[in-house]
Amino acid sequence: MSAWSIPQQQKSIGIFDSGIGGLTVVHALMKHLPNENITYFGDTARVPYGSKSAEVVREYAFEDTRFLLQQGVKIIVVACNTVSAVAIDDLKSHFDIPIIGMIKPGATVACDVTARGQVGVIGTLATIASESYPRAIRECSADIRVHSQPCPLFVPLAEEGWSDHPVTRLVAEEYLGKLRDQGIDALILGCTHYPILRNVIQETIGSHVTLIDSGEAAAMRVEELLREQDLLNTSREQPNYSFFVSDVPQKFKQLGQIFLGKSDLRVTKVHLT
């Protein structure tokens, strides 16, 4: 049966990222929505997006979205915070399908949990430069102060699996020391990779600071939206997970262990045209 002839509810959630990091969001989706089929695209040939211009990231985001639409998905989750930060409005106005990014869900949770009104945001250079998190937080409350910090080295450290390593602690101290001194009480993990380094980040920033995983927040929003639009998959069949990448599927499979705790991912290499 082709993806087009199956009932809308049974179609996959389409999710894309610049590479492997979006698997932290897949993890959250699998936890919150265990019945759902998932189709993932990781642009491993062109990662990282976080150090590229907004214009190039937008171009890639359109190609990634078109690929998922060709797979016949029912909703698109933009797992990549960098894409969510610079291209979500363009994607939403161009494509006629529900599209969920990471920024609004993460920002909304931050507004709910901060008691002191001092929120930290960490992300790639492009995400922080876009100021999309401070903007989204200002929309919920003008009184909250946002302290932003790019943490580009966290991405390779997470991919190396150095989630509990002295080098990661050193880098975390360098990046997060200032945020700690600014007295934040909530910190948005505004990049797909950062939940992998959660323990080191929590130890460095202090246990009184609530860490907000934007992927977790987005997964809850996906559930809400599917429910609202009567798109939840109620089938009792084992869900189907398909993974596509634009290069080196072998490395993706290996890293799947770190990001998803699964070593048996079915990964297909595709060429975006």
Ligand code: DGL
């Ligand atoms: N996926 C990216 C993000 O969440 C991190 C990796 C990259 O720079 O492409 O912003």
